[in-house]
Amino acid sequence: MSTTQPAPAARRKDPARPERIARAAIAVVAERGVDKLTHRAVAAEAGVPLGSTTYYFASLDDLLASALRQAAADDVAHLRRWAEGLADNDDLADALTDLVLHYLGPARSQTAVEHELYVAALHKPALRHVSQEWDSAMAELFSAHTDEATGRALTAVICGLLMQGIVRESVPSRDEIEMIFRRVLSGPAES
Template sequence: MTTSVAGRTPRRNDPHRRERIVEACLDVISDVGVAGTTHRRVASAADVPLGSMTYHFDGMDDLLRAAFTLFADRVAARMEHRLRDAATAEEAQAAVVAAVLHDVVGTHGDLVLTHELYTLAARRPEYRTITRTWMARSRAALEQHVDPATARMLDALVEGLTIHRALDPDPPGEAFVVEAVGRVLGQDHEPER
């Protein structure tokens, strides 16, 4: 049993508090956007004292950079994992299709986080490091299977298709995604009718 000094609550051992705050920040951004994200909301979502915010982060920008870096890292890692396991050109094409269908914008929260990050990067150059790193990792994963120019085209196609699949009232289906990826890869396909 831990004893406390005259009325003081024993200090909680919480070695993963910073990580929990970052995760909570992603949840808050997903719910209310960057504009609605405050230290108070994040602290409440992370179930930590408000003072933890300034102890672990130098301000909201520091927290946002940590959160968006974690998010981008996770999405890039999924792409790297899929493409690392592809041994043939057909498997690489299937991996790119799977990334579009399942990985880049896997949930509505991922969609919101992606667009919030893009908006920040468009407005504030210091956030472009996160998007550039994400793009570089995606392209490097693709370059295991195609030349750099094709990797860049595929990377842009993946982002564009995921946005269209998330926001279009009549989103492109799997057959369309397969055909689009195949066309960039120079494979002959019968057009979807």
Template sequence: MLLSIIGKAKLRREDVSVATGPKRRHDPERRNRIIQAALNVVAEHGVDGTSHRRVAAEANVPLGSMTYHFNGMDDLLFTAFEQFTQSVAARFQDRLNAAQTVEEARSAVVDLICGDVWVSPRNMTLTFELYAYANRKPAVRSIMSKWMAGSRKALSRHFDAATSRALDMAIEGITIHNSVEVDSISRDEVARIIERLSRDQAG
């Protein structure tokens, strides 16, 4: 009789254990950590060297989290690059929005080219990887289109449409040039270029 009671009690404890299962650790930031880890891995190994295993290790998450949060590597890379461009664009817009005059806007453009809003080794590496990835994946080009549209919208607060387009191209072109050339364009020369491109704008 006693063995029967003990056996039933043990079964009840096992039933409760099966019903509840192990508690899942609450980790609301896991998805964002994976995104940031993906950018870190791309910056170090390139898109071609980015794998689920490397990203999971960088984010310190179980490998299964990769497929739980993202529908494959393309989905993860698209999301990561989209977040990267949005972050850069927000700092770009903040710098231009702070300008009150055309002259201040010109100075802001020079800062964008010569400062650290966008120009850092990591950001330039991620930008080059994005360009190459978009060249192979046409769907990714929408990220770049939104990035350029946002830049020109910020510039259009101070310059007309044609000038905004020219300045946007100058920002991109000069920063890329300076990132690979030994003899980079000086800040003074950049300022002269920006002044010439926007000379017909009201001061």
């Protein structure tokens, strides 16, 4: 009786590979900048064959859009966890100040790369819808704790504070940040 070896199992698909490649693209942008992003650099960072990056992301714009989408998803997930931790009686201006200081302190390098990806939409129209989706998700999250107009205003203020904070050598003071949030949350100024 002859025993034959079973045929080798077909190579299993790696459903996590596109996300791994997107996260590798974020790492490459963090290290080298958007203008130095290449399929080869991302493949090396992800530990995948070069063909994998071009299989999942035909162009660099596709790869950047995926990286931006992943960064946005990670940030929105972080914001949701933050919002879930808010109690009804928490001081929202104080909590938002803590959030901004977190982004400009312990999470500064992550904040910088996220903003670099976000700003890439200026020169890459294919990324604009992803940036707009990120803004909308943030505004929706903040609107759940205020109202729609204030949620949009908080999104704009936070984005501005973070952009200024990662460009400046010094971070705005806690008092300065908190005062800005108190003004936004108090509504339009009386004339």
